[in-house]
Amino acid sequence: MTEIRTPRLVLRRWLEDDLAPLSEIHADPVVMRRIGDGRPRSTEQTAGDIEAWEEEWDDEGFGVFAVELLGSGELAGAVGLYVAGTPDEVAGQVAIGWRLGRVFWGQGYASEAAHAALEFALQDRGLDRVVAVLRTNDRASAAVADKLGMQAESIVRHPVHGHDLTMFGIDLTQYQEW
Template sequence: MTEIRTPRLLLRRWLADDLVPLSEIHADPAVMQGIGDGKPRSLEQTAEDIETWEEEWDEEGFGMFAVEFLGSGELAGAVGLSVAEAPVEVAGQVAIGWRLGRVFWGQGYASEAAHATLEFALQDRGLDRVVAVCRTGDRASVNVLDKLGMQTEATVQPPGHDYDLAVFGIDLTQYQG
């Protein structure tokens, strides 16, 4: 089982006991506003997410990690890698993403987990490049991406949407581990 320990967090595969706490995080409109369609997700949708992430682990050798606090075992959220489907500019590339419960925002947990995940992608899994996508104006996510050393590559507007997405990228030659 793939696990990564940081000073405060354990990044690990998903367990059955993670469903309810993650569904509570997914039910928060503030957490979900920049993810997918921006709408909160139900318990059933969250179960589908976990199933999809576990399938990606099995098929790709990477996926979304459950983020757990060392010591308490409390689930803080998810961070990890996925093969991007959209926007078209990054479709098929490996993307990094995260979502943490709102109570955990502003304490450096997203940066800590994302840094460990990026290192995992580029050094352990041997990927040459990782991308990220966030809505323009999502200052918190841009701050995390800046800390990772990811560079803005483009701004795109998804078809049928009234917002712009910023596309970021980093390759192995740019990574400062």
């Protein structure tokens, strides 16, 4: 089982007990406003997300981690890797993403977990490049991408939802130099 420990977090595969706390995070419209279509997700949709993330682990050898607070064992959210499907500019590339419950914002957890996931991608899994696809107006996520050493590369329009997305990227050489 893949597990990464940081000073304050455990990044691990998903457990059955994670569905309820992740469903609470996904039900928060403030958390979800810049993810996907911007709408909260039901428990059934959240279960489908976890199932898809676990399948990606099985198929690709990487995926989205459950992020747990080391001290309390509380589920803080989801951070990790996925193969991007859209937009066309990044389709097929490995992307990194993060979403944490609102009570965990502003404490550096997203940056800490995303850094661990990026290191996992580039060093442990031997990937040459990782991208991030973020809503252009999402300053908090852009700050996380910046802390990871990712560079904004382009702005494109989401092919289905119509909002602007900023494409960030980092390759192994940039990561090693950073």
